[in-house]
Amino acid sequence: MAADTDYPLTLGNCGEEVRLQSPPERVVTVGQSATEILYALGQADKVVGTSVWFNPVLPRYREVNAGIERIADNDPSFEAVVNRKPDLVAVQYEWHVGPTGSVASRDQFHDLGIATYIMPADCDTKDNATGGDGTRTAAFTTQSIYKGISELATIMDAQDAGEALISDLEARESHAIARAASLDLPEDLSAVFWFSSPDATTAPYVAGRLGAPGYMMDKLGIRNVIESDEEWPTVGWETIARADPDVIVIARMERRRYPADDVAGKLEFLHNDPVAREMSAVKHGRIVEMDAHAMSATMRTIFGLETLADALSTMSFEP
Incomplete structure (x- = not known):
């Protein structure tokens, strides 16, 4: 004791x-x-x-x-x-x-x-x-x-x-990392984490490389297409689309401060916007829903790590 x-x-x-x-x-x-x-x-x-x-x-x-x-x-x-x-x-x-x-x-x-x-x-x-x-x-x-x-x-x-x-x-963290390592994922697998957006016409808040989502990506062998050190920088969809992430992780939350807080709004945008819908992740259905709270630096980050490892296990990355 x-x-x-x-x-x-x-x-x-x-x-x-x-x-x-x-x-x-x-x-x-x-x-x-x-x-x-x-x-x-x-x-x-x-x-x-x-x-x-x-x-x-x-x-x-x-x-x-x-x-x-x-x-x-x-x-x-x-x-x-x-x-x-x-x-x-x-x-x-x-x-x-x-x-x-x-x-x-x-x-x-x-x-x-x-x-x-x-x-x-x-x-x-x-x-x-x-x-x-x-x-x-x-x-x-x-x-x-x-x-x-x-x-x-x-x-x-x-x-x-x-x-x-x-x-x-700690045990859950280690298990999730080991599970992802056993999946034989592509070496240059990439992703973007989308938290929210003030409205559909503006650049989204996406995860920088050094915060909690960056930790998840690093531990699971994923490259973050966003290179900023800001916690949640705004980056235009044209820039994100050019990077063409293999996986898009979107935040699910009850908060309704912005229109894109709603996960349904995020999905509607991704599937209908002429730029976003052309991304590989959207075309191949590699969109992961994750608790918004897990994307912050909290104990739920470990749960988010599990969510992402579980989702990756169901995905195909064949050309």
Whole structure:
């Protein structure tokens, strides 16, 4: 068994220090990643509000999640979070709670005596000061996910649960990579990950080479046709079509901020747009639907790795 957390606890987090005198009793989450990790650690009874959802909660947590207030589907207000009287705000994205946070800065919470913790997958090897979704300074690895799980487990004094969760995810990660390696895939297999688009006439948000989708492609031996270091750059369909990816992975989500959030809208575009429909992936039906949340740097990234390996096993790449 792991040792209990020794309070008061101080740990470094995304350039700041988190200080806690005791295990948090009331936690508000700003981001689905922190929410599901806390559920997985057996800490649902401490969660008093959630926000920022892309996909339905994992089935195993559906019942417990139904009893917890969803403050907002997207960005909550600072007041809505504070009104839940949290002693910890656990955050997925620094652009929600950070120097120019859309919800608040960390200092705004700290001034009220509320600790904040940002999942390190969003700041380790990443510069969020570049605007938008940030730019990766080095390739994402799942070690930042495991680091976040371990640190949240330490904060909540749930180290045994943290170690068990990490062990399970590591095993699933290794199995998915081994499965893909056994498929004898083409050496220059290529792909693009399409998250969404503001509308059908504008360039889509696609995955850069160093984020979570880049990790999946690298581990499964796939070349990303997008070479940007931005997390989610916009790239025109003409450029993507010229690269002609063998596989297109599209995000499936409940969020409806943009028209192309709807997976049906993505499929309609791919099959009917005069440029997109000529791509090999569309012509040969090599389109993979993946939870949008798996395309972010979260524990669901491992599930996305499994989704992609499973899909590849059903595809033919014969000329």
